[in-house]
Amino acid sequence: MSRPRRPDVDPLALLARLAPGLRAPQVTELGEGWDNVAYAVDGRLLLRVSKHADPRARAEEVERDAGLLQFAGRHSSLATNEVLASDPQAGALLLTLVAGETADVQPPTDGRSFAAAMAAFLTRLHSAPAVEAAAVAQVDQTLESWFAETVAGWEGVRSAVPMDDRLAVDDFLVLERPATPRRLTFCHNDLGDEHIVMGAGGAEVAGVIDWSDAILGDPARDLALLWLDFGTVVVDNVLAGYQGPVEGDLRARSWWYAAHAGVEGLTYRTRHLPHTVDEAIRRLRHVLAEGAA
Numbered sequence: 300m301s302r303p304r305r306p307d308v309d310p311l312a313l314l315a316r317l318a319p320g321l322r323a324p325q326v327t328e329l330g331e332g333w334d335n336v337a338y339a340v341d342g343r344l345l346l347r348v349s350k351h352a353d354p355r356a357r358a359e360e361v362e363r364d365a366g367l368l369q370f371a372g373r374h375s376s377l378a379t380n381e382v383l384a385s386d387p388q389a390g391a392l393l394l395t396l397v398a399g400e401t402a403d404v405q406p407p408t409d410g411r412s413f414a415a416a417m418a419a420f421l422t423r424l425h426s427a428p429a430v431e432a433a434a435v436a437q438v439d440q441t442l443e444s445w446f447a448e449t450v451a452g453w454e455g456v457r458s459a460v461p462m463d464d465r466l467a468v469d470d471f472l473v474l475e476r477p478a479t480p481r482r483l484t485f486c487h488n489d490l491g492d493e494h495i496v497m498g499a500g501g502a503e504v505a506g507v508i509d510w511s512d513a514i515l516g517d518p519a520r521d522l523a524l525l526w527l528d529f530g531t532v533v534v535d536n537v538l539a540g541y542q543g544p545v546e547g548d549l550r551a552r553s554w555w556y557a558a559h560a561g562v563e564g565l566t567y568r569t570r571h572l573p574h575t576v577d578e579a580i581r582r583l584r585h586v587l588a589e590g591a592a
Contacts, residue, residue: 302350310338310346317384317393349390357390366435367510374427376420378506397506402492408501414533416504418540425484425518425543432485432515439516449563456569464580467587468562477555480546483515491524519549523556527582531589557586
């Protein structure tokens with residue numbers, strides 16, 4: 300499910316304004332998300348175009364995302380999409396392309412090396428000045444409202460989930476929720492395998508993409524999807540090398556957020572992507588089992 304595309308979008312016309320020096324650029328559509336369509340340009344650039352019909356909404360989105368990317372680039376140990384040009388009224392951003400394949404397509408071939416790279420990345424990211432981050436990223440929504448949305452969504456699909464998994468999710472949802480730490484950090488907030496780019500055939504981490512959901516929040520949020528997508532061993536190795544802010548039991552909060560993300564993902568996939576439900580259940584089972592161990 301996503302917003303409908305804008306019929307007025309002409310990628311070549313946008314490129315003529317954003318990068319007039321390009322000669323006969325080769326444009327290939329990469330895919331689309333809820334809000335944007337992405338195109339590769341000459342295999343080295345990325346054109347991202349908003350699907351917002353409202354010019355004001357798309358201008359605000361482009362200006363916000365450009366600020367996020369610029370801030371992230373200054374505080375990331377890994378490559379990010381660098382902003383080359385923007386057209387807020389057209390809802391367009393021209394970015395550098397982070398070369399490689401995302402980890403959902405090309406998984407890491409060396410778990411320890413991958414964990415070390417992610418530990419260094421998160422250490423630097425979470426150490427970014429919070430006052431400066433607040434100028435480009437919103438404070439995370441309250442855990443209470445977020446959790447209530449998840450419970451309501453789960454109630455709508457739980458009857459379609461196998462009994463054992465249904466009961467395991469029900470048991471998780473009645474557990475005590477973690478306390479929000481006093482010190483909030485700049486978080487990518489969607490650090491799943493589809494947003495981590497691998498290079499050298501999976502032997503190294505090339506970069507991190509898609510910063511649109513970045514927030515000021517609990518650093519455990521950035522460990523949650525690593526846990527869900529890559530497993531406990533990777534997360535424990537990340538935590539072993541992590542030198543960012545630690546308040547309370549970071550590992551326990553990371554597990555809770557991983558399980559919560561798994562429930563959200565299962566709910567969404569049951570409704571909209573039924574062919575992917577088995578994989579969502581498999582990952583959630585592992586996380587829930589690890590918490591019970």
